[in-house]
Amino acid sequence: MSFGQGGPGWGPGDQQTPDWAALADASATRNRRRKWLFIGGGALATAAVVAVVATVIVTAGSKDDGKSASALPSPPALPSDSAHPQPSFSKVAPPPPPNPHDFISDAKKDTAPLSVDTLFPGKTLTTGDRTYTKGATARTANCASATRGSLGSTLAADGCDQVFRATYVRDGVAVTIGVATFPTEAKALHAKQQAGIGLAPLAGSGVPGFCDGGHAVCRNLFNSYGRYAYFSISGYTDGKSVTKDDKNAFAAGDDLAEFTFRQIVARGQSEAQAAATAPAG
Structure with missing residues (x-):
């Protein structure tokens, strides 16, 4: 009995006894590959989510809603001092200095x-x-x-x-x-x-x-x-x-x-x- 290319071989003496050490190493290698693939896939997925969020943020910031910066709402007007008394000036001219x-x-x-x-x-x-x-x-x-x-x-x-x-x-x-x-x-x-x-x-x-x-x-x-x-x-x-x-x-x-x-x-x-x-x- 034989395995295809890359499969485990049998032990010394060709007594059809599996080489358990080799099988263990092969299994560990496969597990590690799956693990890295999973981690890599998660990283890619995370990057994809970040990219989508960034795209949404950029799109929202650059969306042309017909309002330029100059058309932004003006700040509320400051209250006037009309409620406070204003100085008054007499309309009567002062008398001329004595001659x-x-x-x-x-x-x-x-x-x-x-x-x-x-x-x-x-x-x-x-x-x-x-x-x-x-x-x-x-x-x-x-x-x-x-x-x-x-x-x-x-x-x-x-x-x-x-x-x-x-x-x-x-x-x-x-x-x-x-x-x-x-x-x-x-x-x-x-x-x-x-x-x-x-x-x-x-x-x-x-x-x-x-x-x-x-x-x-x-x-x-x-x-x-x-x-x-x-x-x-x-x-x-x-x-x-x-x-x-x-x-x-x-x-x-x-x-x-x-x-x-x-x-x-x-x-x-x-x-x-x-x-x-x-x-x-």
């Missing part, structure tokens, strides 16, 4: 302290490259006493309240500046128009007499701003006359007149600012 000129044009509004020291502070006055030393000062309620000639009667007729004077000197040129106050701007303007020459020079405190006796020619200026009229007289302390080409005497008179004007303007600005920042009521 400084109004305060220095009427004695009823022009109530800040007023003295020689507020009008002519310090011991010197510097303007540009020129420095003047302050001499004598004076204040009087008898306006005519600070004048000479017809200016006194003019001041009295227009209701002059008081006159402040201060004298400054530089390089032998002395200037007396006088400020007269009136109840209203109109009164001060009329006094200026009628003034002419007439402020009395004020000597003392280191400044000798000047423009006295009518011998020397002196320069006179006059102007007004608000309820203030201001006058000046400029001359040499050595008695020399001022000529029309005298730059030193002219510069001194102009400097003091400009300074006085600025002091009056600054007074109005200060009063206007105080009124604007004062608490209501």
Whole structure:
């Protein structure tokens, strides 16, 4: 008896006795083959399932349902703040700031302290490259006493309240500046128009007499701003006359007149600012 190719053979001596060891090995080999086939088939089956699932996932993700990314539903709108109170703005325009000129044009509004020291502070006055030393000062309620000639009667007729004077000197040129106050701007303007020459020079405190006796020619200026009229007289302390080409005497008179004007303007600005920042009521 024999088996086909690949079958087990018989043992030694040809005694028709099966070779059990060989048969056992062959059986084990067949069992191992079946086992690997089973495991391999399971792996293939598992791979097939994974492939199907992956296909379904890919297909579902790429399915064209007519909605592009831009057509996706928009996020819900955020709630508005309409429920909260909104700031409101007054339609009434704020009042304009006070006009400084109004305060220095009427004695009823022009109530800040007023003295020689507020009008002519310090011991010197510097303007540009020129420095003047302050001499004598004076204040009087008898306006005519600070004048000479017809200016006194003019001041009295227009209701002059008081006159402040201060004298400054530089390089032998002395200037007396006088400020007269009136109840209203109109009164001060009329006094200026009628003034002419007439402020009395004020000597003392280191400044000798000047423009006295009518011998020397002196320069006179006059102007007004608000309820203030201001006058000046400029001359040499050595008695020399001022000529029309005298730059030193002219510069001194102009400097003091400009300074006085600025002091009056600054007074109005200060009063206007105080009124604007004062608490209501």
